[in-house]
Amino acid sequence: MSPTRREFLGTLGGLAAGYALAPALRAAEASGKPLGLALCGLGNYSNGELSPALLETKNVKLVAVITGTREKGVKLAKLHGFDEANIYSYEQWDKVAANKAIDIVYVVTPPGVHRQNVIDAFGAGKHVICEKPMAISAAECDTMIAAGKKAGKRLAIGYRLHFDPYHQELIRLAKTQEFGPFMKIKSANGYTLRRNSWRIEKKLAGGGALTDMGVYSIQGVCMAADANPISVTAKELPKTQPELFIEVEQALEFRLEFANGAVADVWSGYDANRAELFAEAAKGWFKGERPVFSYRNLNISTSAKGKLDFGIFRQQQRHMDGVAQAFRNGTEVTCTGEVGRRDMVIIDGIYESIRTGKKVELKYS
Known part of the structure; x- marks a missing residue:
């Protein structure tokens, strides 16, 4: 997920002109055949995780790439x-x-250029999957969602x-309230970063550990609460x-409050290797320990079932197959652009709370 600086600079030259949608594309989507996907950005995540997963998918296949380094494309x-x-x-939209043959563009570039990439892909008449975080502000998310609606195409986030x-299973427990509502939630996610990287350049990353790692905790907390938080209080750590x-920040802490009285305390940082998610209700708990948010070998248990084991699989294969099937069949997905925007509203609120030193009410409309 980390293209070269040359790829990033090339992206800035992308055009967002509105290209006509070929009628044959709609027919291909309705045929039940695998949809064709183009990866936009060939960094570590595309090559190390998405490409192997696309060798296993049934509903989507890799048919093209968009990159600033042709040699990477030749290998794929x-x-x-x-x-x-x-x-x-990036200039050939x-x-x-x-x-x-291209039905979907999967944007896997730094967050600072997601907006332009997504607009370009919609302008080319393609559905879009955009890697997390969706953008670097909720305002950018609004522009991206509007572009998809104008093009009549779907947008999903790489969640x-x-x-x-x-x-x-966490979502099921939260919705059924098998243990009662989760009222006390804690999460942490981060790793030790000791070298220079685009991830600590504000223009490219939008923020520090929060936009890279904290977004996973935000997702987990909202899953556990089965609701969107109504306020946030945050502080940057030394x-x-x-x-x-x-x-950008190296580490921070924040508290999210929910309308039913539930609270979530979260840490995100680049100065410690942590991955935790704990949700407690009156009659039980859900616990995720390192690596709770990782790609594989998750360490998760519940008070009712003990340690969970769902076997060996690729999350990316399930994600891309699920999204492609929904795009093809016109069915819903949970990882919508609106959900990506919700998380950016929360992230915007966290940074505002750090700047002002005050609790921030979160407004989603």
Whole structure:
């Protein structure tokens, strides 16, 4: 998920012109055949997780790439068996639009350019999956959602945990209230970052550990509460590497409050290796320990079932297959652009609370 700086700069030159939607595209979507997907951005996440998952998917297949480094595209073309003519630069959205084999563009570039990439993809007449966080502000999310509606195309966020059975169990417990409502929730997510990276450049990342790792805790907390928080109080923690974290926070803490009285205390940081999610109700609990938010081998238990074991699978395969099936069949997904926007409203509120030192009421409309 980390393209080179050259890829990022190339992205800025992308055009958002409204290209005509080929009628054959709608027919392909209705046929029941696998949809064609183009990866936009060929960093570590695309190559290390999405590409292997796309070798296993049934409802979607990799048919093209959009990249600033052609050599990366050539490798994927050979691996996935698509024509090297389907390797595009960030300036070639007109050619993306003309390629009827592409139904979906999966945007996997830094958050600072998600907005432009998504608008370009909608302009090319394609559905879009956008990697998390959706953007760097709720205002940018509004623009992206509006572009999708104008194009008549669907938008989903790369929230793989919505398709993960461990987190689906949390959602089930929250909705059925088998243990009662979860009233006390705690979460932490972060790792030790000691080198320079685009992730600590505000223009590219939008923020620090919060936008990279804290967004997982926000998702987990909202799953456990089965609701959106109504307010947030936050503080930035002292930096142990101020020479590295010049533009963004290294670590922070925040408390989310919910309308039913539930509270969630969350830590997110780049100065410790942590991954935790604990939700307590009157009659039971859900506990996730490191690596609760990771790609595989999750360590999750409940008071009723003990340690959960759902076998071996790829979250990314389940996510992309599920989203593609929904796009093809016109059915709903939970990882919508509106949910991505909700998380950005919360993130905006966290940063506002840090700036003002006050509790911030969260407004979603």
